[in-house]
Amino acid sequence: MYTTETQIRIHYALTDQMGVVYHGHYAQFYEIGRTESIRQLGFTYKDIEAMGIIMPVIDIHSKFLRPAKYDDLITVKTTLRELPQHHRIIFHSEIYNEKDELLNVGDVTLYFMIANGMKRCDMPDVFREKLQGYFPV
Amino acid sequence: MYTTETQIRIHYALTDQMGVVYHGHYAQFYEIGRTESIRQLGFTYKDIEAMGIIMPVIDIHSKFLRPAKYDDLITVKTTLRELPQHHRIIFHSEIYNEKDELLNVGDVTLYFMIANGMKRCDMPDVFREKLQGYFPV
Amino acid sequence: MYTTETQIRIHYALTDQMGVVYHGHYAQFYEIGRTESIRQLGFTYKDIEAMGIIMPVIDIHSKFLRPAKYDDLITVKTTLRELPQHHRIIFHSEIYNEKDELLNVGDVTLYFMIANGMKRCDMPDVFREKLQGYFPV
Amino acid sequence: MYTTETQIRIHYALTDQMGVVYHGHYAQFYEIGRTESIRQLGFTYKDIEAMGIIMPVIDIHSKFLRPAKYDDLITVKTTLRELPQHHRIIFHSEIYNEKDELLNVGDVTLYFMIANGMKRCDMPDVFREKLQGYFPV
Numbered sequence: 001m002y003t004t005e006t007q008i009r010i011h012y013a014l015t016d017q018m019g020v021v022y023h024g025h026y027a028q029f030y031e032i033g034r035t036e037s038i039r040q041l042g043f044t045y046k047d048i049e050a051m052g053i054i055m056p057v058i059d060i061h062s063k064f065l066r067p068a069k070y071d072d073l074i075t076v077k078t079t080l081r082e083l084p085q086h087h088r089i090i091f092h093s094e095i096y097n098e099k100d101e102l103l104n105v106g107d108v109t110l111y112f113m114i115a116n117g118m119k120r121c122d123m124p125d126v127f128r129e130k131l132q133g134y135f136p137v
Numbered sequence: 138m139y140t141t142e143t144q145i146r147i148h149y150a151l152t153d154q155m156g157v158v159y160h161g162h163y164a165q166f167y168e169i170g171r172t173e174s175i176r177q178l179g180f181t182y183k184d185i186e187a188m189g190i191i192m193p194v195i196d197i198h199s200k201f202l203r204p205a206k207y208d209d210l211i212t213v214k215t216t217l218r219e220l221p222q223h224h225r226i227i228f229h230s231e232i233y234n235e236k237d238e239l240l241n242v243g244d245v246t247l248y249f250m251i252a253n254g255m256k257r258c259d260m261p262d263v264f265r266e267k268l269q270g271y272f273p274v
Numbered sequence: 275m276y277t278t279e280t281q282i283r284i285h286y287a288l289t290d291q292m293g294v295v296y297h298g299h300y301a302q303f304y305e306i307g308r309t310e311s312i313r314q315l316g317f318t319y320k321d322i323e324a325m326g327i328i329m330p331v332i333d334i335h336s337k338f339l340r341p342a343k344y345d346d347l348i349t350v351k352t353t354l355r356e357l358p359q360h361h362r363i364i365f366h367s368e369i370y371n372e373k374d375e376l377l378n379v380g381d382v383t384l385y386f387m388i389a390n391g392m393k394r395c396d397m398p399d400v401f402r403e404k405l406q407g408y409f410p411v
Numbered sequence: 412m413y414t415t416e417t418q419i420r421i422h423y424a425l426t427d428q429m430g431v432v433y434h435g436h437y438a439q440f441y442e443i444g445r446t447e448s449i450r451q452l453g454f455t456y457k458d459i460e461a462m463g464i465i466m467p468v469i470d471i472h473s474k475f476l477r478p479a480k481y482d483d484l485i486t487v488k489t490t491l492r493e494l495p496q497h498h499r500i501i502f503h504s505e506i507y508n509e510k511d512e513l514l515n516v517g518d519v520t521l522y523f524m525i526a527n528g529m530k531r532c533d534m535p536d537v538f539r540e541k542l543q544g545y546f547p548v
Contacts, residue, residue, distance in 0.1 A: 017292075059198075148305055298435065338471075
């Protein structure tokens, strides 16, 4: 299992007139979480794109338990529960507020694809090698 | 079953550097679809809020089949497959491009809640009465 | 002078916790207004990009007079006051609500640039020809 | 003069298909900059709203010099050049990339207003007292 944490401060643009964060913005929090999760492995999603591989989102499932509010400093806890075998990777996200209350849970499935031609491909070696230590056989 | 259709033109702000609509924006398309779906019943979600009832999103599940692109005129087909029994309502959305290709499928679950105190409540009568004809016993 | 009008329905995602449209979203309304303004000339901004020319925004000035609110059907009135001479084009936008109250005024300056190499260029001929009739000498 | 700096990492949602940050998102960067600028005085914009005072944006002027790109770590330098006298406050923002290139300049004018009734008011005392030391007579 590979888990990282990132913090995000909620700014005004993310709120709606219910006085809470608009539900549609959580996909961005998951994105920020997994980007930082990759960065902490020692390379970046930008590096992956520079290799000609992109990772489009294929599926998202979000559960909204409690609302995040303006100026909250939320923590996005991002977890890979399994080492990807082929072209598919699933990031699990949990979002907490400063009281450590669980606000939101999201599962985001992405594919590895060769940008030129949009064919599915395996996870890049650099990615697999960095992750392997977190998933002992 | 109650089904309506709404069209949305994709503007630049919705695209990302993959050259397609950013995945996080589809939640807004579902929102626009269900808002227009309610409007076609003869009242509005704004009217519901004016009655002191809000409809927070509790759960979203999105599948991304094909990307929407800049300047596409997409059609959001919004369906209620069941008449809500209590505080829960599920809108099913299908998003098509101008070639009638299915791009995206989303299921959004919302609760009816009394804004003052945030307690769950039943679907407002005005809403139920308008819908009932679409769900013959 | 060349003027067109477009309508936009305000959805929830555009509101903030002040109960009005977040100020940062008006740039999108200007964008939608000028895109439709170009479309009504008989071609599209997408066509311009397909010709290898892009139109980055160089300057925006916005004045906020009254707030737009949830579910408002706003009208974006987009005007070219002068026929562009070289690489610069200025769109003037006025945004009105359904009571015909002026909510917002924006001036957006864009450049015509050759995407490949990012050099400034003149307005494409197709664009100039369509506009010329609106600017008699 | 009172100046602070904040850093923002550009995530994918902020890019558009030109491969740069969508121009309409800079208003959010100014917002984040001035919010952190207030926080560094020892209170928050949230505290101001809790006092019944809101600060709507009245005017924005943005100049776009160079684009911010995906994964850039931009620095928002936020400056108050004058101590506000009455109900008006102007934040000047400069945005730099990691090479210290100036990308964008923005001037945002806001009013202090009593939320209940929407009348203009003077800057709250707590705010003025914290700022005064930065503006010697």
